[in-house]
Amino acid sequence: MTDDHTLAAELATAAGDLLLRTRDQHAGIDPKELKDIGDQVAHDFLMAELAKARPQDAVLSEEGADDHARLTAARVWIVDPLDGTREFSEAGRDDWAVHVALWQDGQLVAGAVGRPAKDVTYSSADNAPAAGTTGAPLRLAVSRSRPPEFVTLLADHLGAELVEMGSAGVKAMSVLEGQTDAYVHAGGQYEWDSAAPVAVASAHGLHTSRIDGSRLVYNNENPYLPDLVVCRPEVAETVLEGIRAVNRG
Ligand SMILES: Nc1ncnc2c1ncn2[C@@H]1O[C@H](COP(=O)(O)O)[C@@H](OP(=O)(O)O)[C@H]1O
């Protein structure tokens, strides 16, 4: 049987290929319609494949009805079939992703972030350390369409640069690639936005937490998980101290 890390990566890659084909087939249609089609085809694909490969497991998907059987299940796949939906709908953009994570007995145990337009899938099966950084100033990955004011204040406090891009997965993986030093988000998000990125980032030795430094906890009854930090371990204390300072005002 395919192991969980490999399955997550295979599914993220295959759903990503499907999304690339879907985007080509529907080139030129109304972006709103393209977003809906993308969300749906990737969701349907992942649900069908997980039902085949892991029929006993529960699934929490951004695009599916929430089946509360997951709350007593030992294993739950947490998936965002298309993260960075807005960017997917804009011709030529490559900052969108497919997220597939597995939660088991209280923690994330496997995950993959597919970045189809770049032909790359990041996986918890790999544990190579994150790529190096250039040092000062710190670079913070931030939403291009709705940067939280909190992160702008943090960048001011730290003397950091903001690097704008779409998708939570793409932002977290930019830390892994050494393109940024930290991804800090606050003000709203759901478990599917961060589960796979956090599983992959932590497998590669990056720091992952809530903005108050506490552990990110998944498979809660309410999947709202509004904030997170993914960063290089050597800057974690600086970033968390900066967050405390911004919160103190
Ligand atoms: N304030 C907020 N409330 C809820 N979800 C948010 C949010 N800010 C960002 N997100 C979600 O986080 C993902 C990355 O967003 P961004 O690129 O703006 O940082 C998006 O997922 P989806 O594309 O799956 O909807 C987006 O919906």
Ligand SMILES: [Mg+2]
């Ligand atoms: Mg998302």
